[in-house]
Amino acid sequence: MTTPARPANRHHKRPRGEGQWALGYREPLNKNEENKKNDDGLNVRQRIIDIYSKRGFDSIDPADLRGRMRWYGLYTQRKPGIDGGKTAILEPEELDDRYFMLRVRIDGGRLTVEQLRVIAEISNLYGRGTADVTDRQNIQLHWIEIEAVPDIWARLEAVGLSTTEACGDTPRVILGCPLAGIDTDEVIDGTAQIREIHDTYIGDPAYSNLPRKFKTAVSGCPAHCTVHEINDVAFVGVVNDKGERGFDLWVGGGLSTNPMLAKRLGVFVAPEQVSAVYGGVIGIFRDYGYRRLRHRARIKFLVNDWGVEKFREILETEYLGHALPDGPAPELPRGGRRDHVGVFPQKDGNFYVGFAPKVGRLDGDKLHLIADLAERHGSDRVHTTVEQKMVILDVAPDRVDSLVAELEANDLRVTPSTFRRQTMACTGIEFCKLAIVETKATASTLIDELEQRLPDFKHPLTINVNGCPNSCARIQVADIGLKGQLVVNDAGEQVEGFQIHLGGSLGVDAGFGRKVRGLKTTAEELPDYVERVLRNFDKQKDEDETFAQWVQRADEADLK
Structure with a gap:
């Protein structure tokens, strides 16, 4: 083109100092722009195939390793054992592990059973079984070695998938409704x-x-x-x-x-x-x-x-x-939650079944299981959502109950609690070099605790857990947005914790969450904090009042 x-x-x-090409300013003004001018990120593919995958990690040019390889969905992951306090202090090469996160782009969230199986196989062969559904409808794998990348690409491309421009300064994955073409409304x-x-x-x-x-x-x-x-x-x-x-x-x-x-x-x-x-x-x-x-x-x-x-x-x-x-x-x-969890009719008389993996965390075996369940129940389509969830399409009416039972039996909830349904978490310190705190396990524990403590809580409520300020998990537009940072506990120790944003929302009253001065919690005390605020909401809310609406009028004391 x-x-x-x-x-x-x-x-x-506009001042030339902004580096806008249309104003005739082409000279790079930072290292990233210089790297892109020196060589297009798309050109790294052939070097990965011809050189790096054959000679190994130590042969990778640093400008490719921490730059251009992102054009094909590859980021070095965080070296294990480096605490969050060192995230902004260490040089990139000190944070880099010799393994990669690999992001498979799934435009529109559309996957066939065959494609899902291929991702599952790659996860088990090359990614130590890792597989996370992201809030951009992608699937991320970890522990990928550079030697495996050409074979991974060949397997993905054979079924119409790719990692091209899944990251980098590029047009990334195109979000689409997982029910496109079948939603009755x-x-x-x-x-x-x-x-x-x-x-x-x-x-x-x-x-x-x-x-x-x-x-x-x-x-x-x-x-x-x-x-x-x-x-x-x-x-x-x-x-x-x-x-x-x-x-x-x-x-x-x-x-x-x-x-x-x-x-x-x-x-x-x-x-x-x-x-x-x-x-x-x-x-x-x-x-x-x-x-x-x-x-x-x-x-x-x-x-x-x-x-x-x-x-x-x-x-x-x-x-x-x-x-x-x-x-x-x-x-x-449309009223209610902006997701597609549950059982609903399609235009053609079949049904779709949306289910909730906990904070998007899956593995290769579970992806194989999902593919098996879909196929056994007559479906060839398993789509991803922007809420880290999945949907099996085209299920005949007489097969719905069986599918729901099998999904539920494998902890893939079709009728989840509010907390399971609407809690998201970014990758966190386990793999991400930008993160300051752990997120996936923290969010998972939070879900378990809240389900036990507040079993009757039914209101829509989003809880988004982020490991750093970059908001991959959309903290500012969550009912409860948690931004990872180090905080001081009662014993005077610096520990993992969160700054709290309250009452963010999209849709009818779109706006960013309220920040109450000094409102923070340690990761350990997080379940206590959320339980306390939700009990206050339950006692004080007006009929049909949402959590975000209540937050805007609540006393600060009731938000702490």
């Missing part, structure tokens, strides 16, 4: 648009050097399950005043240390226009995005500085060559 011709730019007076099926975007842009060198990562969602889900409000670009299903089905365009969402909600451009995008409009948005990011400071290099900063009117003007005049019609905002999300 060719890069759009660059028009003369006599306007857009669906506004529009975005499957074809996801496929076209993937086939057009992923792996194209014209879009493989972006200022930072670029996150996408395309969905007509009535529950808004793809959290469009916090993606760099999102296409949300709508029906215009002519009765035509298409998409509403959102840009500039993202969390991390400077969270911002995406903004509507107010345009109606017809289904056949989605790929071109996506190309325009990602082109703006590539050409006008800030490249000087990494922490300001996301598209949300550009959108925030420009405003939606200017962004729309540049998109239409410089990248599309035509105006887009005005369009309606999406309907409010």
Whole structure:
């Protein structure tokens, strides 16, 4: 695909110091930009195949090891035994283990049983059985050695999967509703648009050097399950005043240390226009995005500085060559939880069955089991969700009860508690070099404790556990968001703990969680803290009041 011709730019007076290509500033302003200019990240694939996999870990160029290998979903994982206090102190080579995390991209969350089996086989052969479902619908493996990577790629690509641009400053996985095409209330099926975007842009060198990562969602889900409000670009299903089905365009969402909600451009995008409009948005990011400071290099900063009117003007005049019609905002999300756990009818008379692995943690054997259960019950499709859950599609009515029973018997809950259903956790210090605290086991223990202490708690409640400030687990938009940090316990010792964000939400009253001054907890005291706050909520809430609404009016004493 060719890069759009660059028009003369006599306007857009952003300082050259931001490193924006469209303003004629091409000289790299930091080490990351220098590495990308020296060699496209996509070119590392052949070196992995020809050199590194044959000569071993010590042969890997450092610029590839901590940079370009991400373009194929590979990060070195954290060396075991390094505590969180050293995360920001040690040099990268001191944190690096000789093993990799490998991220398999699953666009739209769509997997066949055959594809799921291949991931399971790779997990058991090369990843010590590890397999985590992420909140971006991917599956992550750990303990991968560089020698195994070419064979892993061959196995994945033989069934239509890949790790291309699963990480790096690239267009990463495209989120989609796992029920696309089958949901009885669906506004529009975005499957074809996801496929076209993937086939057009992923792996194209014209879009493989972006200022930072670029996150996408395309969905007509009535529950808004793809959290469009916090993606760099999102296409949300709508029906215009002519009765035509298409998409509403959102840009500039993202969390991390400077969270911002995406903004509507107010345009109606017809289904056949989605790929071109996506190309325009990602082109703006590539050409006008800030490249000087990494922490300001996301598209949300550009959108925030420009405003939606200017962004729309540049998109239409410089990248599309035509105006887009005005369009309606999406309907409010369908009531209840924005996930797909449970048993529900499909358009075709079959049923889908959504189930909850605990905090997304699975293993190779469990993936094989899920594939077996799906196949035995007549399904060839197992999809992932953005809540670290999974869905088996196309189950005949007379097979539903049997499938539910077998899933439940294997701790894959179809009717989970609120705590099992709505607690997420990032990778944490077990494998992540950015993490300060442990997350998966902490969140799992928290679920067990809360199920015992509050067995009758039925209200929707999201608890998101993050190992560092970067918000991979979306702490700012959770009812209870936990940001990992070291805290001092009652004995004066520095231990693992969390800063607490309360009352974040997406949807009707989208907003970031409330931070109460000094509100922290140790990991050990976390179950006590959450139990105490939830009991206060239960006693004080008005009828139909959500936890997030209660938090906004609650006394600080009741939140501590």
